[in-house]
Amino acid sequence: MRKGRMKVLVVGASGALGRAVTAALNERGHDVLEASRSSKHFVDLTKPSTIDELFKAVGTVDAVASAAGVTPFLPFAELTEEHFQAGINDKLLGQVELVRRGLPHVRDRGSFTLVSGVVATDPIITGVVASLVNGGLDAFVRAAAIEMPRGVRINAVSPTALEEAWDVYAPYFPGHRPVPAAEAGRAYVKSIDGAQTGQTYRVGY
Amino acid sequence: MRKGRMKVLVVGASGALGRAVTAALNERGHDVLEASRSSKHFVDLTKPSTIDELFKAVGTVDAVASAAGVTPFLPFAELTEEHFQAGINDKLLGQVELVRRGLPHVRDRGSFTLVSGVVATDPIITGVVASLVNGGLDAFVRAAAIEMPRGVRINAVSPTALEEAWDVYAPYFPGHRPVPAAEAGRAYVKSIDGAQTGQTYRVGY
Numbered sequence: 459m460r461k462g463r464m465k466v467l468v469v470g471a472s473g474a475l476g477r478a479v480t481a482a483l484n485e486r487g488h489d490v491l492e493a494s495r496s497s498k499h500f501v502d503l504t505k506p507s508t509i510d511e512l513f514k515a516v517g518t519v520d521a522v523a524s525a526a527g528v529t530p531f532l533p534f535a536e537l538t539e540e541h542f543q544a545g546i547n548d549k550l551l552g553q554v555e556l557v558r559r560g561l562p563h564v565r566d567r568g569s570f571t572l573v574s575g576v577v578a579t580d581p582i583i584t585g586v587v588a589s590l591v592n593g594g595l596d597a598f599v600r601a602a603a604i605e606m607p608r609g610v611r612i613n614a615v616s617p618t619a620l621e622e623a624w625d626v627y628a629p630y631f632p633g634h635r636p637v638p639a640a641e642a643g644r645a646y647v648k649s650i651d652g653a654q655t656g657q658t659y660r661v662g663y
Numbered sequence: 664m665r666k667g668r669m670k671v672l673v674v675g676a677s678g679a680l681g682r683a684v685t686a687a688l689n690e691r692g693h694d695v696l697e698a699s700r701s702s703k704h705f706v707d708l709t710k711p712s713t714i715d716e717l718f719k720a721v722g723t724v725d726a727v728a729s730a731a732g733v734t735p736f737l738p739f740a741e742l743t744e745e746h747f748q749a750g751i752n753d754k755l756l757g758q759v760e761l762v763r764r765g766l767p768h769v770r771d772r773g774s775f776t777l778v779s780g781v782v783a784t785d786p787i788i789t790g791v792v793a794s795l796v797n798g799g800l801d802a803f804v805r806a807a808a809i810e811m812p813r814g815v816r817i818n819a820v821s822p823t824a825l826e827e828a829w830d831v832y833a834p835y836f837p838g839h840r841p842v843p844a845a846e847a848g849r850a851y852v853k854s855i856d857g858a859q860t861g862q863t864y865r866v867g868y
Contacts, residue, residue: 506744533810534807534810534811535810535812537763539711539756539760539763542756542759543756546751546756550795550799551744551747551748551751554747554795555744558742558744577802577806578802579802579805581802581805581806581808581809581861582806582809583809583810585806586803586806586807586810588806589802589803589805589806590755590759590799590800590802590803590806591799592802593798593799593800593801593802593803593805594755594795594796594798594799594802595795595798596798596802597782597783597784597786597794597795597797597798597799597801598791598794598795598798600784600786600794600798601782601786601787601790601791601793601794601795602739602791603786604786604787604788605738605739605740605788605791606739607740656786
């Protein structure tokens with residue numbers, strides 16, 4: 459862990475979660491660089507070459523915090539091979555490439571924090587692709603943690619559905635209690651300012 | 664669950680695990696149809712159209728038992744995007760497609776049993792792709808179970824390294840105790856002749 463003010467790259471900064479992560483990191487006094495398809499720094503995780511360009515633009519950072527990635531939500535009977543591949547390419551392999559390509563640009567004892575999600579362990583109808591992707595991410599983080607060089611750490615934050623998106627998600631999450639994005643933002647601070655590695659921080663469940 | 668003698672399709676039948684699964688099912692009096700790249704019935708999970716051809720050849724079955732799928736084992740620093748995609752296409756999406764394409768050919772109250780692995784939760788150096796793939800499979804099974812139609816069930820068997828392959832795997836699994844493939848074979852019987860769904864059966868750990 460690097461003490462004091464850190465330079466943190468937030469990927470997926472323009473979404474509800476990314477904004478909460480940025481706010482939580484700003485509150486801690488960190489220097490936040492915002493990246494997304496619509497932020498100051500452009501990145502599209504489904505186009506890995508844009509990850510290389512992003513790090514060329516921002517240089518070395520202390521931490522990378524990802525709040526990026528989407529997966530299709532459809533009944534299992536309607537899912538095609540392409541839906542699985544799309545979710546995998548976006549939220550799963552997109553974040554894996556963020557780590558793989560970003561690693562040389564993260565300082566010694568820096569960190570990666572990825573976003574996973576509740577359905578990895580608590581599935582919902584229409585959520586098969588999301589479950590597969592999030593389960594893969596949680597396992598990736600556990601495994602990559604034991605091979606990170608130079609004391610670099612890696613964790614995942616796994617929130618349940620966000621209050622900020624509850625108008626969209628409520629029908630898919632019967633009986634679930636949504637969580638404010640700010641709660642998930644705090645879990646990113648735990649990962650970045652703390653010293654743990656290989657963890658999945660569950661938020662709101 | 665369908666009582667008595669069942670028609671079970673074993674995919675990946677020619678490997679150490681597949682042979683043990685076939686033996687365990689034969690011992691239970693089931694009618695086993697063996698499929699793999701080198702068995703009587705040809706299938707290559709990385710070529711999904713061969714799954715369709717397989718079910719055209721074998722017709723309706725009571726259960727599908729998969730012991731198929733490989734992933735690259737390499738130090739994280741040597742892994743490329745292509746290694747991740749290769750492991751995903753083979754063991755992860757290959758088995759997902761086996762379920763998706765096989766489902767119409769599995770009888771009411773039939774079952775799928777997939778193969779996952781210990782590194783989903785207990786990672787080893789060089790095992791990042793395998794961890795991601797197996798974690799994704801465990802979550803897929805949990806999620807798909809709640810959307811299977813007609814009482815069809817789905818579970819995963821997650822063995823640690825097999826005794827039969829220990830000469831190859833021992834250097835990668837320091838401190839692990841290998842398990843006889845026959846133990847894993849029993850877990851397939853538990854899945855197929857039992858009534859549980861959405862489970863990952865850990866074998867040998």
